[in-house]
Amino acid sequence: MSVENKKLPQSYYVPAQSPWPIVGAIALFFIAVGSGLTIMQLNNSNVSGVFLLVIGLAILFVMLFSWFKDVITESNNGLYSTQMDVSFKQAMLWFIFSEVMFFLVFFGALFYTRNLSVPWLGGASNNVMTQQILWPDFQSFWPLLKTPAGDTTQAMGWQGLPLINTLILITSSVTLHIAENAMKVNNRRKLQTFIGLTVVLGGCFLTLQVQEYIHAYTELGLTLQSGVYGNTFYLLTGFHGLHVTLGLILLVIVYARILRGHFNDQQHFALQAGSWYWHFVDVVWLCLFFLVYVF
Incomplete structure (x- = not known):
């Protein structure tokens, strides 16, 4: 076979050393420490936890903006090949898998609490003596609305804001799917319209979740001090809200790039990645809605 007929391998762009991974790690460190201190300092006037949390979020924002800017510049300069696209897709799939x-892990903790530890504490599975020693007056049912200290709270029902937010996220997945199909046929007007609708729906979800938290704290007495029920409720819904925020940031960036004429029917991985992540957080919310709110 002649040299001319041989298929030459595609180039694989290797970027220079980047400071953004270590900057992101520093941001996550401040966020973790700040979040922990904020929770511990809820009952006093010390604001060091909030200060560290704000610093971490600010560093994270700068890191995301700068890193995305570098990747977009590399893509627009034609440095990426088909092999690079495969690597990006594999990396995104592994990220979603993680x-x-x-x-x-959090759903497992919820399962363990509801189906194992609470019944055991109530005397199930020959644990009568455990109940008598640890909490003689304990009644095994979920959600636990009374703490060992005697404080009571109310459960968050699935009607109202949680149900509305569920419908909003399901609708956002539909609008995003329509936008993806519009990209495949280069219908940019339809693409812009439905990506914009998805971003608006994501913003509505986060706004309503904040209102739900305010309602829980002020009217239901459901706080982080409300025992294991309050802890698991805010842990699951809070981390999901954080992931929705990240997904919304990705879609906003994609929307801004679409308005600037980026992407075509063959090259639009950023839209694909944002779509995969958004559908993932929607599926997680459906599981969360039924396991935390309904059952």
């Missing part, structure tokens, strides 16, 4: 494992 997020699946992340939420499975």
Whole structure:
């Protein structure tokens, strides 16, 4: 076979060393420490936790903006090949897989609490003596609305804001799917319209979740001090809200790029990645809605 007939391998762009991974790690460190201190300092006037949390979020924002800017510049300069697209897709799929494992841990903790530890504490499975020693007056049912200290709270029902937010996220997945199909046929007007609708729906979801938290704190007495029920409720819904925020940031960036004429029917991985992540957080919410609110 002649040299001319041989298929030459595609180039694989290797970027220079980047400071953004370590900057992101520093941001997550401040966020973790700040969040922990904020929770511990809820009952006093110390604001060091909030200060560290704000610093971490600010660093994270700068890191995301700068890193995305570098990747967009590299893509627009034609440095990426088909092999690079495959690598990006594999990386995104592995990232989503890690997020699946992340939420499975929290759902597992919820399952253990509801189906194992609470019945045991109530005397099930020959644990009568355990109940008598630890909490003689304990009644095994879920959700636990009374703490060992005697404080009571109310459960968050699935009607109202949680149901509305569920419908909003389901609708956003539909609008995003329509936008993807519009990209495949280069219908940019339809693409812009439905990506914009998805961003608006995502913003509505986060706004209503904030209102739900305010309602829970002020009217239901459901706080982080409300025992294991309050802890698991805010842990699951709060981390999901954080992931929705990240997904919304990705879609806003994609929308801004679409308005600037980026992407075509053959090259639009950023839209694909944002879509995969958004559908993932929607599926997580459906699981969360039924396991936390309904059952």
